[in-house]
Every structure is written in structure tokens, then in C-alpha cells.
Amino acid sequence: MRNYEPYISSLSNPRVKEWAKLLERKYRDREGKFLLEGIHLVKEALAAGWPLEVVAFDEGSGVLEQFPEEADGSLEGVGGRRCAWIPVSPDIIAKCSETGTPQPIFAVALKRPPEEEKLYSVERGLVAVLDGVQDPGNVGTIVRSAAASGATAVVLGKGTADLYNPKTIRATMGALFHVPVLEANLGELLPQAASHGAAIVGTSLQAARSCYEYDFAARSVWLVFGNEGAGLSEAVGEFVHTNVIIPMTGRAESLNVAMAATVLLFEAQRQRGLTQQ
CATH class of the missing domain: 3.30.1330.30 (Ribosomal protein L30/S12)
Known part of the structure; x- marks a missing residue:
């Protein structure tokens, strides 16, 4: 009642x-x-x-x-x-x-912050990591895509828009209730993830490896996305094991960070779904 x-x-x-x-x-x-x-x-x-x-x-x-x-x-x-x-x-x-x-x-x-230990409790986890993504709409959209693609969690690094900003909340469309989101020091957390066997994967327009050639299904993967204009910070970039590129056959300089995150999260979902059939 x-x-x-x-x-x-x-x-x-x-x-x-x-x-x-x-x-x-x-x-x-x-x-x-x-x-x-x-x-x-x-x-x-x-x-x-x-x-x-x-x-x-x-x-x-x-x-x-x-x-x-x-x-x-x-x-x-x-x-x-x-x-x-x-x-x-x-x-x-x-x-x-x-x-x-x-x-x-x-x-x-x-606020109901998730426990950091949960990041490593899922076999072949999939984590979206944001390094200085400043636009609340982008942050909210990435949280929404992470929830929709079955990601384990979203991690917000330094300089990233506040999850609880009303604009961010609206952009999640309620997805924040369905995927753990936490703030963390990426300089500490990414090495921990690597020590747990996770692959740290970034995106770069200079990368030679297509995201469609990368194996997202073999082990835990942490996808790292950088600032809208500057990309990954130098400090965070040092922890990345592999950079991939999203091939574009049409005419566009690059994708918005939320669009790029959505492409990679759903490519990981596709690969993992195929291996489970």
C-alpha cells in the first residue's frame, strides 16, 4: 500500500x-x-x-x-x-x-553504487570504459547501449559527465537501472582488469585492425572510449593492449563516440551470441 x-x-x-x-x-x-x-x-x-x-x-x-x-x-x-x-x-x-x-x-x-568486485565476477565480461567523455547525452547513450547489449558494467573515468546529471539520466532512458555503472580511477582500475585477464581495447582512426576481425568472444574485454574531441588521454592510452578501427566505406571523417561505442558493443554481442549457439 x-x-x-x-x-x-x-x-x-x-x-x-x-x-x-x-x-x-x-x-x-x-x-x-x-x-x-x-x-x-x-x-x-x-x-x-x-x-x-x-x-x-x-x-x-x-x-x-x-x-x-x-x-x-x-x-x-x-x-x-x-x-x-x-x-x-x-x-x-x-x-x-x-x-x-x-x-x-x-x-x-x-544512489546505489555497485561493488567493484562485480566487474570481475562474470566470465568473459564486457565492460565499457569512458575516459573524459564530456557530453551527458553521449554518456547516457553509451549506458543505454551497454545495457541493451548485455554488457557487464560501465566505468566512468576522470573528466566524464556525471551519470546523475538530469541530461545524462534522460539519455539513458532508464537503462542505468539495468547495468552497473561506477566511477573509478582508470590508472588503477585498468591494470587490475588486465591482471584479471581482460583485454583492454581502444579505438583509433590510425589502427590497422578492423573491429570485425578482432575476437571479442575469447575472454573478458574492456572497451575504452575517449573524449569527443581529443580521444583517449595519453595516460589511459598506455594501458590499451589493442586498438581497432570501425571500417567506413562511405564519406565521414569519424563516428560520434556514442555511435562508435554502440557499434563495438553490439559487435561483441554478435560474436558472443554466435559462439553460444
């Missing part, structure tokens, strides 16, 4: 002020919480049993018709308490949203 709380209409309400602060990274980091804006993301979180503290909704919008109680999943919040469902004014919805025309519902979710 849902825990409905009294209607909130005032923008000066202390809880509203705390929610709105989560639009800024320093408060997300401090509180260990983030915002989910819109019907789709809230539904995905509920279906995945992600811990939510609050679901705030515009009572007059009729949005709850799309949220049957039996579909709420696990709604455990802070300290094991049930998630609170709070009717709020449209002004509050707008205050806690970055979009110009916000949907009539948002949630306050708890």
Missing part, C-alpha cells in the same frame, strides 16, 4: 528546496540522491525495484492512472521506510525539473 502524504503547494517548503538542490552535482554527491524526471524514468525505477525516497506528482494531472500500485516494485527508501507519494503543485514540478515543459511527476532516488 502506498504511503500518501499531504499536498505541498509552496515553493518555500523545506522539502521542496532540498529536492531542487539535487539539480546541482555538489548536492547530489553530498546527499547520495538524484532526481528522476518524467513518467518513463519513474516507471523504470519502480519496475527495477530501485530505492526511491519520494515520488512527487501533480494530483490534478491524472498521472497516477499510469501507475497501478501493484507495479510499484520494491519501494524501500531511507532507513527501510516506504517511499512517500506526495501530491505537489505544478510550480514545484517545474522548480525540480531542467526541462522547459516538465512532465507531471518526478522522483527522488537513492
Whole structure:
């Protein structure tokens, strides 16, 4: 049974002020919480049993018709308490949203960082590693592709856009609830991955080896993707065992980093699927 709380209409309400602060990274980091804006993301979180503290909704919008109680999943919040469902004014919805025309519902979710050990617990794991990918849309799209291709995890290195930025969250389309994502020092983590037998693979327009010739199925593979303009940093590039290129028969200088990541993740999925048949 849902825990409905009294209607909130005032923008000066202390809880509203705390929610709105989560639009800024320093408060997300401090509180260990983030915002989910819109019907789709809230539904995905509920279906995945992600811990939510609050679901705030515009009572007059009729949005709850799309949220049957039996579909709420696990709604455990802070300290094991049930998630609170709070009717709020449209002004509050707008205050806690970055979009110009916000949907009539948002949630306050708890960060749930995965354990680093899980990176090595999957036989022939497939991990996407981001080195300074700055655009939130690119980061969110790569997380989405990683989840769709059955990747083990996504690792965000230094200089990469914040996973919990509202723009990144929207770009994941809820995929962050289905693939572990963690931040890490790549200078420490990549050597650890190599010591566990993983191949560290990068992309380069100067590489001689096609990605379609590389064997992604033989062992664990960590695919490393660099900054949109500069590519891999020199420090991270030193840990790469092999660089591959995505062949292009048409006329284009290069692919967007999210597109390149999607191609390689699904090529790995294709190869691994064929070996399992």
C-alpha cells in the first residue's frame, strides 16, 4: 500500500528546496540522491525495484492512472521506510525539473553504487570504459547501449559527465537501472582488469585492425572510449593492449563516440551470441 502524504503547494517548503538542490552535482554527491524526471524514468525505477525516497506528482494531472500500485516494485527508501507519494503543485514540478515543459511527476532516488568486485565476477565480461567523455547525452547513450547489449558494467573515468546529471539520466532512458555503472580511477582500475585477464581495447582512426576481425568472444574485454574531441588521454592510452578501427566505406571523417561505442558493443554481442549457439 502506498504511503500518501499531504499536498505541498509552496515553493518555500523545506522539502521542496532540498529536492531542487539535487539539480546541482555538489548536492547530489553530498546527499547520495538524484532526481528522476518524467513518467518513463519513474516507471523504470519502480519496475527495477530501485530505492526511491519520494515520488512527487501533480494530483490534478491524472498521472497516477499510469501507475497501478501493484507495479510499484520494491519501494524501500531511507532507513527501510516506504517511499512517500506526495501530491505537489505544478510550480514545484517545474522548480525540480531542467526541462522547459516538465512532465507531471518526478522522483527522488537513492544512489546505489555497485561493488567493484562485480566487474570481475562474470566470465568473459564486457565492460565499457569512458575516459573524459564530456557530453551527458553521449554518456547516457553509451549506458543505454551497454545495457541493451548485455554488457557487464560501465566505468566512468576522470573528466566524464556525471551519470546523475538530469541530461545524462534522460539519455539513458532508464537503462542505468539495468547495468552497473561506477566511477573509478582508470590508472588503477585498468591494470587490475588486465591482471584479471581482460583485454583492454581502444579505438583509433590510425589502427590497422578492423573491429570485425578482432575476437571479442575469447575472454573478458574492456572497451575504452575517449573524449569527443581529443580521444583517449595519453595516460589511459598506455594501458590499451589493442586498438581497432570501425571500417567506413562511405564519406565521414569519424563516428560520434556514442555511435562508435554502440557499434563495438553490439559487435561483441554478435560474436558472443554466435559462439553460444
